[in-house]
Amino acid sequence: MTPFERERLRLKSEIFKAMGHPIRLGIIEFLQDDEKCVCEIVDHVGTEISNVSKHLSILKKVGILADRRDGLKIMYSLVMPCALDFGRCVENVVIKRLENQRAVMVA
Amino acid sequence: MTPFERERLRLKSEIFKAMGHPIRLGIIEFLQDDEKCVCEIVDHVGTEISNVSKHLSILKKVGILADRRDGLKIMYSLVMPCALDFGRCVENVVIKRLENQRAVMVA
DNA sequence: AATCTATTTGACAAAAGAGCAAAATACTCA
């Protein structure tokens, strides 16, 4: 494996890693249609502001989100929409599993 | 957010988390066309066998890979091909960044 | 300029993840 290959994999994996947390994934989905301010995001995911802020900065650093100021608020938006595409792909797998889990619980 | 939602996000993020490591991403790409034994994978990624084995088990646990025995060897294969699809989506972003990096280095 | 609001940053403790080497398994095949 060449150093270029290695670097390519590293960069790519950073993006997946950023998506590899339930709160961050929730944020990405929440932003799928339009931008939201931090306060709205906090309400949606239901955890400490400072925690949300850190998750936002992780997503911003890898280029999944971008932010801009609007008056007193900072608005975040999705700038890597393909994050949603592959989200959907995984979705089917996950839904199937959840159904199985439910089936087991009911049985 | 409902508990079902939470669980859905958790499961989904597990899959991304599993892909969020350069070695594991390298393994997924290496398996894109056909199954390989652990020894071949070790040669390809270039790290300790025991380390590769752990990465393989992580990928297997979330359902990205499956394994089967063939004589003395254990063969691993990709059973979540959409992992490659969203890999490709991220690819463009990453390649662009690498080009920029290179441009900066040359400049 | 002072104040107020929204957000980010820092410091910390706890938990999770990574890599290595040695020991243990799970098989196959003679």
Added chain:
DNA sequence: TGAGTATTTTGCTCTTTTGTCAAATAGATT
């Protein structure tokens, strides 16, 4: 059955990530 091979598991250490609280910042508004 017994030796041999391929792989997994374990124990360990080191590093990274996470969440929380308090303190700091950025900029808007008065």
